[in-house]
Amino acid sequence: MKKAALTLTGMIALLHYYIAWFEIFAWTSRGPKVFSDFPAELFEQTIPLAANQGIYNAFLAVGLTWALIIKDAKWQKNVATYFLMFVAVAGVFGALTVTTKILFIQAIPALIALAFLWVPGSSTRQN
Template identity: 45%
Template sequence: MENIKIVAILFVSIIHLYILFLEMYLWTSEKGVKSFGLKNKEFAQETKVMAANQGLYNGFLAIGLLWFLLIDNTNGIKYLLVCVIVAGLYGAYSTRLIKIIYIQSIPAIIALLLTLFF
């Protein structure tokens, strides 16, 4: 069960590294515009600095999870997983994109439950 927990935490980290990549490097591309449901490429261009900042925060979450996993800091892992869950819920609410819950919050909830009980 320990290995499943580690894989779940790694999965959440990988998701957030991918989000970092999308927000920091692909925001103005067709993939970025489609992934985030943006109005158009012009809007993406106007908001790319903000998106890069968001991407950086996603990177911090990912690296933090990896670091806490490496040093076996369960409390740090739990804290960051709760942050990911809340960010996903707020993101889905504020953008009205329910897919954010499935992409961001659900994997973090699974990882948190595994961390809490195993």
């Protein structure tokens, strides 16, 4: 993976660790500030739903982190691709169903990382 692809993958992993923390632990405190268009009473009622979403974001973050530490170049690329595709699909779905901002925060960075990952001639890691 080129340095750019590794860097983007790491940044996307960090973003998903943050999203997981936000949805699991800070939904009622930070949620109303972040999603100011939503009714305030919504947040208390949706704690279990947000926490469930947070767990899925944690899985994405862990998978992307795993991709960063794999030593075999082929498998590093495969695992990174797998999890970046999940992030991209989730971002597109979020953009269609929640807010278009998700497209720019989640989907497009994942697609850019995938593009760097799959640029012809790019190698994942020198062995």
